[in-house]
Amino acid sequence: MIDLLGVRVYGEVTVYNVIFVILIMAVATILAKIITTNIRRALIDKMKRDQLELMLKLIYFGIIIVAFVSITPTLGLNLSGLLVAGGIAGIVLGFASQSVVSNLVSGIFLIWEKPIKIGDQVSVGDVSGFVEDINILSTIIRTYDGLYVRLPNERVFTSNITNYVANVARRFEYVVGIRYSDDADRAIEIIKRLIEEHPFALKNPEPQVFVSELGESSVNLAVRIWAPSTEWYTVKMELLWKIKKELEANGIQIPFPQRTVWFANEPKVKKVEFQ
């Protein structure tokens, strides 16, 4: 057994050295995992999630890199030589794998520019959903219907990005049609009251309710409401139905499309009894 451990793999490096390095790296990986897990538990409610994830990645890879650099002499590697070799290899690999390098650079710019953060609701090109993770090479999106989508960072960086929660508040709009015979002032008053009663329909910027169009079948009221970005969809869903019910409860109806037809001559129609 001792003889086996003493067998040289290359140069002065023995099997024992290789096993030792593997053990050290395994311990470093486990240690990095334990430390990052504990830091995550300690700071999860004290830091923003994207900042926490970035810090944990730095700590995790920092521990592994320090461990690796510390044991390179055991493998008979000269660090300065390794760096030169690494540099040359980097250039070669860079040319050989342009898309990987492109994704890497895009990832660095994404992390630097921060157009999106983990947890944000975004639309990148034709993919919409929640940002699950931003890695150095790719960005993970969980679509609204729960699908896992991995986007290369180059694509994310060069696509049009819409971040639905980048600003603290956003506006949404309804168009509510009422009959020409209904009192538009009364309808506006009812809608304003409902908006006032909803906690997340913001007081400022002030909501707007006004007659926006005299349509073919209805008087159209525009309803514009600001809500916190994290709540706007809930507010939008809740308020529209409340407006509809409250208007109807007050005798104001949302009409179907209709057209009044005038005949030049009295139409010759015969009334038929329904049997």
Next chain:
Amino acid sequence: MYGYYELSDFSINFGGIKARIERDGNAYRYIRESDGRKERIILAKNGRIIVNPIEPVNLPKELTNFLMIELKEGVISEPKSKMDVFLTFPIEVGIFLAAKKDVDVLDIFSLNPPKFSIYGNPRDGIICRYWKSGVSGELPNVDPKREGIMKLRITNSSNEWVEIRNLVFDIFGMKIYFNDEIVASNASMNVESLRVAETSFIAKPLHEGMKKSLELYTARKIPMVGKKFVMEWGYRG
């Protein structure tokens, strides 16, 4: 109303909101009847219930830690002056469970409908709990179940007359005191220029003998970072 109760015989009627604790086998069952029924099971042998006013930014959900008070009447302050006025603030009631030197939040409710607003602009402003308050030079007569009284010291450090219509506070530093008649808090506003003012809360009761409320953020063990808030988007509404 506000105060301490034994876990086993807790029952209150707070302005129409009824809450009680019933024995449920080896456990207890907390029941609150208003805005629908809310129930929670408590696994404890004994303990105490604390009912007190808390920082008013928790309902209907935690969205912000800032409170905006819009004044019904603008307050005009002369240059280089100090004066005290009284405002009101909304009350949220916290039901805490206390046992073995630790407390936790059991329930939060309020008799005031919540409303939110933005201080600043929609791009980089701040979502705030919104409240409209009158201003008076004397202690206003308010229902302590609904409204608290805020004594505000306005210091105009600038060289110009200023009109104040809005105040924004970081609620993390809010200290609330109560007795049988009133719920109160002490705050200050330092007007530094025509556009910038600084607000903060003062840890001092309005009257001697008032009890200090258990702060929700202390109970939740959230570390407080700062107590002051710089109103950099102005205070004139």
